[in-house]
Amino acid sequence: MADVDSVLELARWQFGIVTVYHFLFVPLTVGLTMLVAVLETIWLRTKNPEWLRLTKFFAKLFLINFALGVVTGIVQEFQFGMTWSDYSRFVGDVFGAPLAIEALLAFFLESTFLGLWIFGWDKLPRALHNACMWIVHLGTLASSWFILAANSWMQHPVGYTFNEITGRAELTDFWAVMVNKVQLGTFPHVILAAYLTSAAFMLGILGWLYMRRPGENNADRPMHRRGMVLAAWVMLFSGVGVAVSGDIQGKIMTEVQPMKMAAAEALWETSDSCAPFSILTIGTRDGKHEKWALEVPCVLSFVATGTFDGKVEGIYDLQERYRETYGSTPGATYYSPGDYTPNIPVTYWTFRWMMGLGAVGSLIGLAVLWLTRKGRTPSGWVGRALPALAISAPVMVLLGNSMGWIFTEMGRQPWVVFGVLTTAQGVSPGVAPWEVWMSLIGFTLLYAVLAVIEVGLLMKYVKKGPDPFVEPPSPTLRGSDSDADEPMNFAY
Amino acid sequence: MELTTIWFCLIAVLWIGYFVLEGFDFGVGMLLPVLARDDRERRVMINTIGPVWDGNEVWLLTAGGATFAAFPEWYATLFSGFYVPLFLILIALIVRGVAFEYRHQRPSATWAGWWDRAVIFGSYVPAFLWGVAFANIVRGVPIDADFEFTGTVLTLLNPFGLLGGLVTLSLFVTHGALFIALKTDGEIRGRARALALRVGVVAAVLAVVFLVWTQVLTGNVATAVIFVVAALALVGGLGAAYVGREGFAFAGTFFAIGLAVAGLFVGLFPDVMPSSTDVANSLTTTNASATPYTLKLMTIAAAVFTPLVVGYQAWTYWIFRKRISIHHIPAAH
Numbered sequence: 001m002a003d004v005d006s007v008l009e010l011a012r013w014q015f016g017i018v019t020v021y022h023f024l025f026v027p028l029t030v031g032l033t034m035l036v037a038v039l040e041t042i043w044l045r046t047k048n049p050e051w052l053r054l055t056k057f058f059a060k061l062f063l064i065n066f067a068l069g070v071v072t073g074i075v076q077e078f079q080f081g082m083t084w085s086d087y088s089r090f091v092g093d094v095f096g097a098p099l100a101i102e103a104l105l106a107f108f109l110e111s112t113f114l115g116l117w118i119f120g121w122d123k124l125p126r127a128l129h130n131a132c133m134w135i136v137h138l139g140t141l142a143s144s145w146f147i148l149a150a151n152s153w154m155q156h157p158v159g160y161t162f163n164e165i166t167g168r169a170e171l172t173d174f175w176a177v178m179v180n181k182v183q184l185g186t187f188p189h190v191i192l193a194a195y196l197t198s199a200a201f202m203l204g205i206l207g208w209l210y211m212r213r214p215g216e217n218n219a220d221r222p223m224h225r226r227g228m229v230l231a232a233w234v235m236l237f238s239g240v241g242v243a244v245s246g247d248i249q250g251k252i253m254t255e256v257q258p259m260k261m262a263a264a265e266a267l268w269e270t271s272d273s274c275a276p277f278s279i280l281t282i283g284t285r286d287g288k289h290e291k292w293a294l295e296v297p298c299v300l301s302f303v304a305t306g307t308f309d310g311k312v313e314g315i316y317d318l319q320e321r322y323r324e325t326y327g328s329t330p331g332a333t334y335y336s337p338g339d340y341t342p343n344i345p346v347t348y349w350t351f352r353w354m355m356g357l358g359a360v361g362s363l364i365g366l367a368v369l370w371l372t373r374k375g376r377t378p379s380g381w382v383g384r385a386l387p388a389l390a391i392s393a394p395v396m397v398l399l400g401n402s403m404g405w406i407f408t409e410m411g412r413q414p415w416v417v418f419g420v421l422t423t424a425q426g427v428s429p430g431v432a433p434w435e436v437w438m439s440l441i442g443f444t445l446l447y448a449v450l451a452v453i454e455v456g457l458l459m460k461y462v463k464k465g466p467d468p469f470v471e472p473p474s475p476t477l478r479g480s481d482s483d484a485d486e487p488m489n490f491a492y
Numbered sequence: 493m494e495l496t497t498i499w500f501c502l503i504a505v506l507w508i509g510y511f512v513l514e515g516f517d518f519g520v521g522m523l524l525p526v527l528a529r530d531d532r533e534r535r536v537m538i539n540t541i542g543p544v545w546d547g548n549e550v551w552l553l554t555a556g557g558a559t560f561a562a563f564p565e566w567y568a569t570l571f572s573g574f575y576v577p578l579f580l581i582l583i584a585l586i587v588r589g590v591a592f593e594y595r596h597q598r599p600s601a602t603w604a605g606w607w608d609r610a611v612i613f614g615s616y617v618p619a620f621l622w623g624v625a626f627a628n629i630v631r632g633v634p635i636d637a638d639f640e641f642t643g644t645v646l647t648l649l650n651p652f653g654l655l656g657g658l659v660t661l662s663l664f665v666t667h668g669a670l671f672i673a674l675k676t677d678g679e680i681r682g683r684a685r686a687l688a689l690r691v692g693v694v695a696a697v698l699a700v701v702f703l704v705w706t707q708v709l710t711g712n713v714a715t716a717v718i719f720v721v722a723a724l725a726l727v728g729g730l731g732a733a734y735v736g737r738e739g740f741a742f743a744g745t746f747f748a749i750g751l752a753v754a755g756l757f758v759g760l761f762p763d764v765m766p767s768s769t770d771v772a773n774s775l776t777t778t779n780a781s782a783t784p785y786t787l788k789l790m791t792i793a794a795a796v797f798t799p800l801v802v803g804y805q806a807w808t809y810w811i812f813r814k815r816i817s818i819h820h821i822p823a824a825h
Contacts, residue, residue, distance in 0.1 A: 067593035070546065071586040077556050078578055081571025088571075089639075092564020093782040100557035101793050107550045108801045112808055115543035123811050168564075170783045428572040430640040439579045446583060450590060457597050487822040491535060492542045492596050 008427045010436040011083040014443065016409075018075050020402050021447050025069030027401050028394075030140040030191070031198025032062040035234070037133040039227075044130055049469035050223040057466035058202060063118065064457050068450060070111075075443065077103075083436060087416055087426030094153060094160050094171045098146040106143035110136050122473040122489040141191065148190060152183035154417050155408070156256040162420070169420065182256060185249035192245060193401055195238035196358070200365050200394040203231035207368040207390030209465050211377065220465060225372070232369045239362040246355075247303065254304040254312070257418060259322065259340060260411035261304050262315045263347035270317045273309040275300035281348070315341055326419065342413045346406065354403035361396030364389055495787040496777040499562040500764065502794055504757035506558055510551035511622070511660070512667075512750045516742075517541040517548055519668015521588065521615025522661075524608055527672060527687060531604060532818045533680050538592060538611070539821065540675040543812050545592065547805055549585070561790055565639055565780035566764045573633065573641025577621045577648065588614025599824045619664045620657040624648055627656025627702075630710055630756050632774075635767035639775060652705060659702045662695035663726075663752075667745040670729070674738040677817040685733055688741070692730045699726065703752065710759035718758060722751035 036059045043051035077099065080088050088096075116124065117132040124132065153159075159176030160169045171177070210224040254261040262268075265278060277299030282292045301310040313321075319340055328338030368390045371378050378386055416423040473489060520541050528534040541548075560567040571578060587610040595607035631652050634643040669688035673681050703719040711719075729744015760766070764780050767773035781787065 063593060064597070067590050071589040074549075074553065074585055075582050077553055077560075078571060078582060080560065081556075081567045082575050082578060083572070085568035085572035088560060088568040089564055092560055092567060093786050096557065096561030096564055096567070096782065097786050097790055100554065100561040100790060101797075103550065103554040103557040104793060104797045104801065107553055108547065108797075108805070111546040111550050112801075112805055115547055116808055116811065119543040119812060171786045171789075174785075174789050428568075428575075429638075430642070431572050431575050435575045435579075438576075442579065442583060446586060450586075453594065457594065460598070485819060488539065488816070488820050489822075491820070491822055492538045492592055 007431055007433055007436055008424055010440055011427050014440040018443050022072040022076055023405055024398055025065050027194035027197040028201060029066045029069045030194040033137040033140050035198050035202055036062055037137050040130045044126060053466040053469055054227050060461055064454055068454055083428050084426045085428040090168050090421055094169050095150050098150040102143050102146035106139045109139035119490055122475055125476055126474060144191060145187060148186050149178055149183045152180045152186050153177050156180055156182040157417055157420055181252055185252045189245040189249050192238045192241035195234055196242055197397045199231045199234035200361055200397045203228050203365045204390045204393040205462050208387045211387050228369055235362055235365050250303050251306055258313050259318045262318055263342045263344055263411050264351040265300055266344050266348040267314045268316055270314040271312045274298040275312040342411050347411045350403040350407035354400050354407055357396045357400035361393045365393040495784055496781045499787055500777045503558055506551055506555035508750045508753045510555055511753050512746050513548035513551055515664045515749055516667045516671040517545040518615045518619040519664040521611045522665055523668055524612055527680060527683055532821050535821045536676055536816050536818055539816050562782055562787060563764055563780040564782055566775050569639050569641055569765055569775060574625055576645040577625055581618045581621050584614040584617035596824055620661045623657035623660030624653045627653045629765055630760055632766035632768035634769045635773045637773050655702050659698045662691060662698055663749055666692040666695045670742040670745055674742045675815055677815040688733050696726050715755045715759045718751050718755035722748045
């Protein structure tokens with residue numbers, strides 16, 4: 001940290017920490033609402049007790065994660081006003097609307113119907129109970145839509161005018177914000193990544209349960225296996241979808257934020273055709289003088305433009321172009337005046353880690369499935385390594401999600417709203433450094449403690465595996481008084 | 493009616509919804525160490541709010557989001573100005589929310605004990621600080637010509653603000669006790685009713701002093717009428733509790749809290765955050781608002797979805813209408 005008394009630096013660290021932490025839970029729980037709803041639907045259709053056991057098992061793991069996702073989400077909404085008040089004043093007319101509609105339309109739906117689902121086993125007819133989880137899932141999708149539309153507007157502001165008198169951005173076309181082309185690429189990418197994350201979670205955990213005691217004759221193995229196959233299909237489809245949507249996103253990004261594409265590749269000089277895609281570089285910190293690089297010819301041109309001989313602009317040329325367009329003042333607070341280059345080592349490596357972790361995590365998941373096909377249990381070192389490897393799959397995909405967001409937010413710097421408002425201009429002018437120090441340390445410590453507690457709980461329940469089958473009640477909406485004194489089917 | 497006025501009313505409605513709903517679940521949390529004699533009774537209490545507390549809290553998120561969208565300047569000044577209390581409220585809501593979900597996950601008494609502390613802390617802090625915050629909004633805080641709050645955290649800890657905090661705290665305790673009386677059966681039900689009466693009298697005295705003070709500061713005829721009705725609702729509610737009519741008693745605190753908050757907003761109008769530095773620096777429904785286009789759009793969204801939300805939340809309360817007692821609580825994991 002350059003300056004211990006810089007509210008800007010502190011606020012950026014705080015935003016980064018609480019947002020990355022929040023987004024560990026978001027994709028996992030968005031995806032798990034879908035998987036739990038699917039598992040319950042399959043149980044209702046097949047009446048096979050195994051599916052209900054899996055439903056309850058993954059619902060429990062889901063709720064442990066969801067609790068943290070919900071409470072860390074409140075911080076997200078408040079901190080725009082707390083540490084980024086000038087940003088809030090500037091964008092409120094545009095950015096506030098999707099946020100408010102998200103709360104009204106999605107948060108109420110999620111929280112209310114999840115409460116009904118958790119406590120409703122002995123109150124709601126079975127089909128209605130299952131419908132509640134589907135409604136929760138729809139709520140998470142709606143929520144993602146609005147919050148990603150708000151973020152996409154920061155990447156590529158559309159449907160607004162700048163009011164010279166008030167100095168604020170004003171919404172002119174809500175529909176344009178909703179169907180922003182960045183949003184149309186981002187939404188499928190993020191949602192499919194959420195499905196991928198939750199499926200890797202399910203496959204990893206069931207794979208671990210399947211293989212942890214190879215010698216034992218475990219009666220639950222067919223159930224683990226069935227769940228793994230379901231998860232693997234979800235992984236396969238969503239994994240391909242993540243790659244395809246990511247590719248589309250890359251091309252849109254090249255068009256609307258060319259500097260971010262150049263920063264992703266640390267491409268300093270413009271490449272007129274057949275730009276190589278760098279897989280790894282060993283070089284100096286600023287990436288300018290690489291010592292050794294592993295490159296694939298022409299692939300960057302394809303990633304950025306869709307043709308193998310497309311021209312990709314480099315950082316030096318873009319810097320000049322941005323300077324002509326935006327002048328030299330923006331970014332002057334924590335960048336030198338006229339500097340429009342993001343932190344290249346961060347963008348370069350997060351871009352690679354995003355793709356690498358996502359891909360390797362998915363491949364591990366599928367490898368686990370292949371190695372255990374037809375009741376097989378690999379022996380030797382493969383057999384010993386496999387349980388740990390299975391668990392590593394969701395961890396990698398989760399970290400891949402974080403890398404993607406760090407890349408896309410850091411790659412936009414020095415802007416907070418691209419081309420319109422710099423991050424330095426958005427910070428709260430009236431907040432004292434000690435206040436942000438206090439909240440930065442407070443949130444970080446609390447989040448760390450909660451992470452340890454939550455991982456401990458997850459491990460407890462994963463080790464235990466799915467509970468034995470108990471026939472759940474089959475209530476009608478009218479309820480009956482005969483069971484009034486029965487213990488609750490679920491209680492806190 | 494002007495769009496800015498409509499949105500002022502809608503934001504008032506969201507805060508009223510938040511306080512009348514989360515008010516009782518804060519109360520339940522604060523009473524955890526007082527009303528329950530053992531773990532089973534503590535679980536009875538927590539389970540009365542189990543299916544609904546999260547939905548209640550969304551009223552706060554919606555109030556925050558709606559303020560951001562409809563009055564960006566208000567949102568920015570309030571949230572950056574009240575940084576420290578809001579940070580404490582966030583910490584409280586985090587540990588409280590996690591506690592509900594995690595408390596029952598291990599059978600250990602130590603484990604449950606720590607989460608009980610989180611529930612208690614997480615309920616006391618916001619119950620007190622929301623009162624301090626709202627009293628200060630009504631009273632006015634130092635705001636400069638750039639709409640920046642120029643005070644410190646100590647500015648907020650004035651006698652009127654502290655009294656406001658005690659009023660919300662004691663009202664929520666009463667509200668929560670009556671909710672427990674309404675939603676449980678067995679010994680705890682009687683204990684809750686007796687406690688509601690005792691705390692309710694204190695709350696009523698504090699509330700009347702606070703409302704009279706508010707009336708002197710910002711009042712007009714309308715606020716006077718609203719405050720009198722609010723006070724009557726509270727007294728009526730306590731009377732109903734005394735004769736054992738728990739439903740009416742809970743309705744009494746429900747309307748008392750709702751009307752008191754409504755009165756604060758009526759007294760505030762057309763300001764949203766008056767400046768104690770210079771009246772010219774006050775944030776009002778006009779100078780803090782979003783554009784008519786955004787307000788119109790949000791009005792449509794609110795008109796469609798608010799009745800829907802109220803409908804399905806009410807349905808949830810209906811589904812979980814049965815009283816809970818200790819024999820309903822299954823063994824811990």
